[in-house]
Amino acid sequence: MLQTAERGASTSKNGPHEKYLEAFRIMLQTRIFEEKLASLYRGGLITGGVYIGRGQEAVSVACGIFLQEGDVFAPLIRDQAGRSAFGEPLVDVARTYLGSRSGPMRGRDGNIHRGCPKTGQLAMISHLGAMVSVVVGKLLAKRMKGEKGFVGLTTIGEGGMQTGATHEGMNIAAVERVPLVMVATNNHYAYSTPNDRQFACADLVDRAKGYGYEGSSVDGTDLAQCLEVIGAAVQRARAGRPPQLVVASTLRLAGHGEHDDASYVSDDIRREPFAQDSLQLAEQLILEQELMDREALQQMRAELAAEVDEAVATAQQEDTPVGSEEDWCAVATRSLVDQPALAE
Amino acid sequence: MSVTYLEAIREAQAKLLREDDRVFIYGQDIAGKFGGAFKATKGLAEQFPGRVLNTPISEDAMVGTAIGAAMEGMRPIVEMQFADFSSIALNQILNNAGTQYWRTQTPCPITVRLPSGGTKGSGPFHSQSMEGIYSHYPGLVVLTPATVEDAYTMLIDAVAIDDPVIYCEHKYLYYHLKADALPTEKLPIGKARIVRPGRDLSIVTNSAMVHEALAVAQQFSADGVEIEVVDLRSVKPLDTDTVLASVARTGRLLCVGEAFPWGGVTAEVIARVATEGFHLLDAAPARINAKDTPIPYHPNLWSEHRPNAKTIAAKVRQVLSE
Ligand SMILES: Cc1ncc(C[n+]2csc(CCOP(=O)(O)OP(=O)(O)O)c2C)c(N)n1
Numbered sequence: 001m002l003q004t005a006e007r008g009a010s011t012s013k014n015g016p017h018e019k020y021l022e023a024f025r026i027m028l029q030t031r032i033f034e035e036k037l038a039s040l041y042r043g044g045l046i047t048g049g050v051y052i053g054r055g056q057e058a059v060s061v062a063c064g065i066f067l068q069e070g071d072v073f074a075p076l077i078r079d080q081a082g083r084s085a086f087g088e089p090l091v092d093v094a095r096t097y098l099g100s101r102s103g104p105m106r107g108r109d110g111n112i113h114r115g116c117p118k119t120g121q122l123a124m125i126s127h128l129g130a131m132v133s134v135v136v137g138k139l140l141a142k143r144m145k146g147e148k149g150f151v152g153l154t155t156i157g158e159g160g161m162q163t164g165a166t167h168e169g170m171n172i173a174a175v176e177r178v179p180l181v182m183v184a185t186n187n188h189y190a191y192s193t194p195n196d197r198q199f200a201c202a203d204l205v206d207r208a209k210g211y212g213y214e215g216s217s218v219d220g221t222d223l224a225q226c227l228e229v230i231g232a233a234v235q236r237a238r239a240g241r242p243p244q245l246v247v248a249s250t251l252r253l254a255g256h257g258e259h260d261d262a263s264y265v266s267d268d269i270r271r272e273p274f275a276q277d278s279l280q281l282a283e284q285l286i287l288e289q290e291l292m293d294r295e296a297l298q299q300m301r302a303e304l305a306a307e308v309d310e311a312v313a314t315a316q317q318e319d320t321p322v323g324s325e326e327d328w329c330a331v332a333t334r335s336l337v338d339q340p341a342l343a344e
Numbered sequence: 345m346s347v348t349y350l351e352a353i354r355e356a357q358a359k360l361l362r363e364d365d366r367v368f369i370y371g372q373d374i375a376g377k378f379g380g381a382f383k384a385t386k387g388l389a390e391q392f393p394g395r396v397l398n399t400p401i402s403e404d405a406m407v408g409t410a411i412g413a414a415m416e417g418m419r420p421i422v423e424m425q426f427a428d429f430s431s432i433a434l435n436q437i438l439n440n441a442g443t444q445y446w447r448t449q450t451p452c453p454i455t456v457r458l459p460s461g462g463t464k465g466s467g468p469f470h471s472q473s474m475e476g477i478y479s480h481y482p483g484l485v486v487l488t489p490a491t492v493e494d495a496y497t498m499l500i501d502a503v504a505i506d507d508p509v510i511y512c513e514h515k516y517l518y519y520h521l522k523a524d525a526l527p528t529e530k531l532p533i534g535k536a537r538i539v540r541p542g543r544d545l546s547i548v549t550n551s552a553m554v555h556e557a558l559a560v561a562q563q564f565s566a567d568g569v570e571i572e573v574v575d576l577r578s579v580k581p582l583d584t585d586t587v588l589a590s591v592a593r594t595g596r597l598l599c600v601g602e603a604f605p606w607g608g609v610t611a612e613v614i615a616r617v618a619t620e621g622f623h624l625l626d627a628a629p630a631r632i633n634a635k636d637t638p639i640p641y642h643p644n645l646w647s648e649h650r651p652n653a654k655t656i657a658a659k660v661r662q663v664l665s666e
Contacts (some may be wrong), residue, residue: 105448109443115448117415123447125443130406130435131442132405133404133406133407136408137411137413137415138416140409141414142366145416146392152625164404165436168403169405170403170404330446331483331507332443332451332484333507336505336533337581339584
């Protein structure tokens with residue numbers, strides 16, 4: 001498709017971004033993995049919901065791929081690609097979805113509510129916007145401890161952007177002048193609600209000015225642009241510029257979760273340019289610019305599918321948690337357990 | 345030399361800032377010369393530059409920021425301007441701080457200071473006692489110091505605890521309570537204190553109501569009735585053993601709380617005594633709380649809304665007559 005070649009070329013005059021193929025590989029792995037999760041869900045093998053990032057892989061991968069050791073990443077429900085780019089082992093994802101006691105959440109929390117704070121990946125709580133200020137706190141503490149060169153990146157949807165917590169968190173980040181990058185993906189639906197019932201401003205990126213952020217917009221279907229724009233925002237934050245707001249435009253190419261058929265999504269919106277599939281466009285660009293040939297792509301796909309199958313098989317073989325072995329203790333200080341008999 | 349309850353809180357924070365680099369204080373109007381709506385941090389910002397930080401009016405983000413900092417190894421103290429405004433931060437406290445350790449095995453040692461309880465003229469939004477709400481949720485430690493000594497030692501202990509601590513300091517006690525000096529000894533967190541021994545009835549209470557209970561006990565003593573007063577100190581964990589031991593001595597229980605009557609600390613204490621110590625009771629356990637309305641502004645109404653020496657005494661008589 002000519003349009004694709006132009007889009008890719010227009011944002012990267014000297015050939016695609018150096019991380020293009022690495023990012024594409026993660027996007028493809030994410031797609032294969034999430035399709036696997038969806039099929040496990042349909043087969044009744046997953047307890048709880050499955051929320052996938054179909055269509056949003058380009059934005060998400062760009063969120064994770066520029067982060068380094070010492071950085072903080074607070075992903076949300078459509079960020080499998082970003083999590084993988086940040087270094088989350090696939091097997092830990094499978095473990096969380098399949099309730100393995102060996103996973104990072106050990107059956108205590110599930111699906112997308114996973115994380116590993118000691119690697120810098122925070123475990124989201126459901127309440128949208130709540131993680132923004134937690135990232136601010138991590139960054140503030142790093143500065144107090146004398147660390148240097150770190151950034152924090154958090155993601156949000158156009159719906160989650162309307163919570164009070166998001167507003168408070170964005171503002172306090174600017175007041176504290178911490179190196180935060182906030183990537184908001186406007187995928188045009190928050191569950192079933194279209195944008196005109198979420199916000200009334202012309203463009204969410206206009207809020208950057210109001211908060212004292214530097215703002216940029218990006219076509220979320222275009223991997224090259226996502227890498228360029230989000231990469232530049234991360235770099236600016238790292239260099240001590242004010243917090244960064246990046247607003248990406250996409251369409252959610254799945255239900256809100258796998259339980260949802262998204263029948264409320266209008267046909268008109270499906271024809272919008274932002275409704276294109278970022279993974280498909282990236283693949284086309286790769287072929288057109290001869291970064292890989294069909295055979296190599298096919299081989300990559302097969303390798304990734306094998307990796308996914310292995311992660312799932314490993315998690316499926318592991319033990320699930322057992323109530324009688326759970327310590328039922330929510331505090332770190334054992335001597336302060338209330339009614340210890342109830343924990344037995 | 346004497347020390348007020350408020351000064352004890354300030355001194356505890358000064359000591360914490362002096363001795364532990366990980367401690368910082370985060371709240372509204374607490375920095376600069378101003379030193380907080382109640383002056384609990386007066387002088388500290390000048391003494392400890394960069395560690396007593398004013399925040400925007402953003403209770404949710406104040407606590408969220410403290411959570412992130414605590415997960416990164418710091419020991420933040422958040423000052424709410426009034427306990428009542430912590431409702432805005434409820435989500436961060438209950439769902440983020442309270443679940444963090446259990447979900448991720450990452451300790452979340454924040455201390456949230458709540459200037460709590462009623463004073464004349466403070467009305468519905470500057471008078472609340474919220475320890476019951478916080479105690480209902482897992483993963484939190486909830487403290488209600490009732491003396492100058494406890495205000496000091498329990499705040500120092502709160503910051504040392506690896507869990508989120510809700511530290512409810514009573515505004516009425518800020519200036520009314522005085523001690524001769526800062527304490528050199530302490531009871532551990534999680535232990536209740538028998539503040540007055542007795543044999544005829546146990547009043548189990550906390551925070552400012554400890555002092556109302558003591559006044560009532562004093563009155564009854566003149567008539568030869570000896571009331572034992574138990575100060576819970578820590579609402580969560582709740583020292584059930586000390587309460588049961590007291591009821592074992594007296595056979596009668598009255599729980600007094602300043603919070604609203606539905607559920608809460610008094611209900612919890614009675615539930616525990618009824619389920620674990622039913623055989624110890626010679627009469628039905630009783631409780632008295634504030635009335636089930638918002639907290640009134642006018643002193644005439646306010647003094648009737650909360651339990652007071654008169655209403656507590658009437659309840660005592662009722663329980664004794666059974
Ligand atoms: C505070 C809060 N209210 C409601 C929900 C339930 N909820 C989960 S996801 C979602 C829609 C989010 O939409 P958006 O932020 O645009 O992100 P998207 O799902 O489109 O990626 C809702 C309403 C929630 N998680 N948090």
